[in-house]
Amino acid sequence: MSYTIALAGNPNCGKTTLFNELTGSKQHVGNWPGVTVEKKEGLYRKNKELNILDLPGTYSLSPYSAEELIARDYIVKEKPDVVINIVDATSIERNLYLTLQILETGIKTVVALNMMDEVEQRGDQINFDKLSKSLGVKVIPITAKSRKGLDNLMHEVEEVAKGDIRPTQISVFHGKIPQIIAQVSSVIQEENEQYGNWKALKILENDQQILDSLKEDDQLRVTQIVNQAEKEYQMDLEAEIADQRYQFIANITKASVVKKSTGYTETTSDKLDKVLTNRFAAIPIFAIIMYLLFATTFSESFLFIEGLQSPGVWLAGLAETVWGFLTGLLEGVLVNASPWVFSLVIDGIMGGLGAIVGFIPLVLVLFLLISFLEDCGYMARIAFVMDRIFRKFGLSGRSFIPLLMGFGCSVPAMTATRTLESEKDRKITTIITGFMPCGAKVPIFAMFVSVFFADGNKTLVTYSIYMLSIVVAILISLFLNKVVYKSGASNFIMELPKYRIPMAKTVFIHGYEKIKDFAIKAGTIIFMSTIILWLLSNFNVDSFNGKNAAASDNGSNLAEMDDSFLADIGNVIAPVFKPLGFGEWRPTVGVITGWIAKENVVVTFAQLYDDDVTEEYLETFFQKYTTEELSDFGFEDGVYDFDTAFTIYSEVILFEGQDENAFHTMKDDIKTKAAAYAYMVFNLLCMPCFAAVGAMKRELKTWRLTGFGIFVQMTTAYLVSLMIYQIGNLIGKF
Amino acid sequence: MITIVNENQYHLKGDGTMALSMMAIGETRRISEFRGKPEMKQHLQNLGFQKGAEIKVVGENPSGLILLIKDVRIALNRGLASMILVD
Numbered sequence: 122m123s124y125t126i127a128l129a130g131n132p133n134c135g136k137t138t139l140f141n142e143l144t145g146s147k148q149h150v151g152n153w154p155g156v157t158v159e160k161k162e163g164l165y166r167k168n169k170e171l172n173i174l175d176l177p178g179t180y181s182l183s184p185y186s187a188e189e190l191i192a193r194d195y196i197v198k199e200k201p202d203v204v205i206n207i208v209d210a211t212s213i214e215r216n217l218y219l220t221l222q223i224l225e226t227g228i229k230t231v232v233a234l235n236m237m238d239e240v241e242q243r244g245d246q247i248n249f250d251k252l253s254k255s256l257g258v259k260v261i262p263i264t265a266k267s268r269k270g271l272d273n274l275m276h277e278v279e280e281v282a283k284g285d286i287r288p289t290q291i292s293v294f295h296g297k298i299p300q301i302i303a304q305v306s307s308v309i310q311e312e313n314e315q316y317g318n319w320k321a322l323k324i325l326e327n328d329q330q331i332l333d334s335l336k337e338d339d340q341l342r343v344t345q346i347v348n349q350a351e352k353e354y355q356m357d358l359e360a361e362i363a364d365q366r367y368q369f370i371a372n373i374t375k376a377s378v379v380k381k382s383t384g385y386t387e388t389t390s391d392k393l394d395k396v397l398t399n400r401f402a403a404i405p406i407f408a409i410i411m412y413l414l415f416a417t418t419f420s421e422s423f424l425f426i427e428g429l430q431s432p433g434v435w436l437a438g439l440a441e442t443v444w445g446f447l448t449g450l451l452e453g454v455l456v457n458a459s460p461w462v463f464s465l466v467i468d469g470i471m472g473g474l475g476a477i478v479g480f481i482p483l484v485l486v487l488f489l490l491i492s493f494l495e496d497c498g499y500m501a502r503i504a505f506v507m508d509r510i511f512r513k514f515g516l517s518g519r520s521f522i523p524l525l526m527g528f529g530c531s532v533p534a535m536t537a538t539r540t541l542e543s544e545k546d547r548k549i550t551t552i553i554t555g556f557m558p559c560g561a562k563v564p565i566f567a568m569f570v571s572v573f574f575a576d577g578n579k580t581l582v583t584y585s586i587y588m589l590s591i592v593v594a595i596l597i598s599l600f601l602n603k604v605v606y607k608s609g610a611s612n613f614i615m616e617l618p619k620y621r622i623p624m625a626k627t628v629f630i631h632g633y634e635k636i637k638d639f640a641i642k643a644g645t646i647i648f649m650s651t652i653i654l655w656l657l658s659n660f661n662v663d664s665f666n667g668k669n670a671a672a673s674d675n676g677s678n679l680a681e682m683d684d685s686f687l688a689d690i691g692n693v694i695a696p697v698f699k700p701l702g703f704g705e706w707r708p709t710v711g712v713i714t715g716w717i718a719k720e721n722v723v724v725t726f727a728q729l730y731d732d733d734v735t736e737e738y739l740e741t742f743f744q745k746y747t748t749e750e751l752s753d754f755g756f757e758d759g760v761y762d763f764d765t766a767f768t769i770y771s772e773v774i775l776f777e778g779q780d781e782n783a784f785h786t787m788k789d790d791i792k793t794k795a796a797a798y799a800y801m802v803f804n805l806l807c808m809p810c811f812a813a814v815g816a817m818k819r820e821l822k823t824w825r826l827t828g829f830g831i832f833v834q835m836t837t838a839y840l841v842s843l844m845i846y847q848i849g850n851l852i853g854k855f
Numbered sequence: 856m857i858t859i860v861n862e863n864q865y866h867l868k869g870d871g872t873m874a875l876s877m878m879a880i881g882e883t884r885r886i887s888e889f890r891g892k893p894e895m896k897q898h899l900q901n902l903g904f905q906k907g908a909e910i911k912v913v914g915e916n917p918s919g920l921i922l923l924i925k926d927v928r929i930a931l932n933r934g935l936a937s938m939i940l941v942d
């Protein structure tokens with residue numbers, strides 16, 4: 122026999138911690154209210170009959186956000202065998218509000234009073250037996266963090282699951298309410314009386330979803346009953362019901378909870394908040410933390426120490442070295458394979474995936490740090506502090522987190538928009554997250570800046586790109602708010618969880634969950650697309666009629682890239698980009714491969730301009746490095762062959778913008794600085810990679826809206842690049 | 856007019872209702888009414904802002920206020936705070 126046990130509770134009550142301790146499964150723990158979005162399941166370690174399920178955190182069963190609906194629908198429709206309702210005992214009154222609503226559904230429930238360590242620390246006392254009697258269900262004290270009381274809890278849960286122990290009916294409501302419930306219930310006529318009463322109660326609470334589920338004439342009749350009651354008794358039923366629940370809670374807590382100090386005492390969290398959300402200090406502190414966040418991830422001279430690589434950069438270098446080694450091994454294995462197999466595996470798959478290997482560590486470090494900020498409680502404060510600024514352009518401070526994650530990878534960033542309560546904010550944030558300079562776009566800037574702006578302040582040019590992405594995001598958000606949705610900022614309300622030093626394990630699990638989306642993207646879409654790209658760039662019509670094979674000396678039917686299907690596609694689209702200054706087929710192909718994955722752009726350039734990247738060129742280029750530096754790049758013990766050199770050149774040198782003289786012929790296609798800048802900007806702002814489009818579709822739900830989002834991104838990219846090129850040209854003339 | 860005797864006790868004379876956004880740091884009052892969309896009203900109720908609930912302002916900054924309600928800290932923007940009436 123197997124039983125489903127659902128965990129339900131307010132955000133931050135310790136649900137995920139309990140889930141992890143019960144199942145031993147790897148799963149995320151956060152301080153960001155409502156961060157647990159999906160249903161997560163796992164078997165109880167000590168009794169595999171019990172299947173445990175983590176529901177999204179919710180404040181009530183009258184759902185306000187999309188996430189809350191998941192929890193409510195699950196409890197009411199799927200009917201788990203037992204609900205473990207986790208109550209944060211340090212804020213018992215607020216938490217019991219959900220408890221009452223769960224009990225109203227009549228489902229078998231066990232209440233777990235969590236955070237008992239903190240209660241004891243405060244010196245408060247709770248009479249569990251009394252509380253249990255008042256609620257009509259078992260109440261078990263636990264401390265999820267240190268696993269205290271869990272055996273006891275699960276013993277009780279098992280008993281309830283197997284036995285026929287229903288919650289004892291308690292009467293929460295009084296006055297006219299029970300009578301009105303009975304009236305409505307008699308109209309609905311559910312077979313199960315308790316379910317009927319629950320539905321009736323929700324109808325009194327103005328629950329549109331339940332009302333819509335009724336037959337049309339029943340809808341009319343119940344609305345009539347509700348309206349008449351409200352008029353006759355002169356009360357707002359919904360408020361009255363909430364009121365009576367809280368009254369009931371106040372009464373039972375008065376009877377069973379003894380607080381050591383009743384007044385307000387300033388906690389450590391309050392003291393920290395005085396500084397971290399301070400009128401003057403908040404923004405400077407925030408700026409320093411953001412600087413540290415990005416420096417730890419991307420900096421070549423970490424903490425201003427020349428030559429000291431940040432953890433992110435160091436890991437990236439390590440990953441590249443390992444990848445180079447693996448590619449070398451495979452080359453050894455495939456020496457005797459046919460040319461096209463060799464090309465597919467080494468150039469197509471290893472080369473294509475190799476491009477992302479270098480920045481997976483960067484994204485990982487960034488996400489670990491973001492997870493740390495979320496788990497310690499600071500992110501909720503940032504959302505609050507930033508709200509004042511975001512409000513000016515029509516968003517809420519909550520949009521900050523997805524946008525910040527967009528600097529790493531837009532796929533998990535777009536997923537993070539689910540925590541936004543307002544649907545409008547969710548849509549706008551998803552669309553503008555596509556503008557962020559994600560890790561995969563960075564190599565494009567590095568290469569272009571080094572080639573075209575070698576004589577200027579390279580850092581300044583790069584920063585200007587970052588600033589531009591933010592300015593454009595703001596303007597487009599304003600535009601969408603004012604013109605498309607015709608509304609302003611929605612209200613901001615958010616619980617500020619206590620500051621807590623997160624457990625390392627917790628941060629790693631959390632960071633892992635974020636990077637998982639990215640890894641799946643790398644594993645599937647990028648993998649597929651590298652193969653498609655390889656096909657398009659290595660084949661043409663003549664590959665299939667034998668002409669290529671006849672012309673080549675080793676009988677290979679592969680085509681040169683300049684002569685491939687990809688070149689044909691580039692040639693057709695190129696004229697569109699004439700006004701932007703890069704209307705040639707090769708830069709166009711760069712843009713297209715960028716849609717498959719932005720990290721493709723630079724590698725594509727190396728392949729397209731291979732006339733520039735000759736054997737002699739590379740030999741001269743690498744001569745200026747010492748043996749040690751060369752082995753850092755990934756050359757193995759002085760072994761130097763053209764293929765390795767080419768791979769290292771395109772995936773290390775170009776990615777990091779280390780060759781100022783790269784691609785002479787590129788300058789025939791992209792002639793001016795203005796055109797180069799326009800090209801960077803177009804790649805920055807246009808449609809993100811297909812993996813991100815997939816994520817956009819998941820969040821925006823319909824293809825129509827996704828199409829609209831892509832249209833906005835494309836148009837913005839085109840117009841901004843057009844302006845940059847045309848204005849840049851004008852200035853250049855003087 | 857309202858005369859605050861001390862932090863936890865206050866007396867009302869006449870119509871003492873005012874907006875939550877007008878409260879000073881450290882002040883404690885009771886919620887009397889919400890003027891806004893029904894969905895927000897319900898969400899507020901779920902968070903413990905029902906009629907008669909005691910709230911205390913523990914912090915403020917240009918974004919809004921930090922309130923203590925039922926042992927929980929909640930941040931909200933000034934616009935929303937001005938729709939909540941207290942007495």
Ligand SMILES: Nc1nc2c(ncn2[C@@H]2O[C@H](COP(=O)(O)OP(=O)(O)O)[C@@H](O)[C@H]2O)c(=O)[nH]1
Pocket residue numbers: 130131132133134135136137138139149150151152155157178235236237238239263264265266267496621623624
């Ligand atoms: N002191 C204490 N902290 C806990 C306990 N259970 C969880 N926490 C902490 O409370 C915070 C929120 O927990 P989490 O499991 O993410 O809550 P969720 O949002 O309900 O999933 C985390 O920082 C946990 O480490 C406990 O029993 N005692």
Ligand SMILES: [Mg+2]
Pocket residue numbers: 136137138149150151156157178
């Ligand atoms: Mg959680």
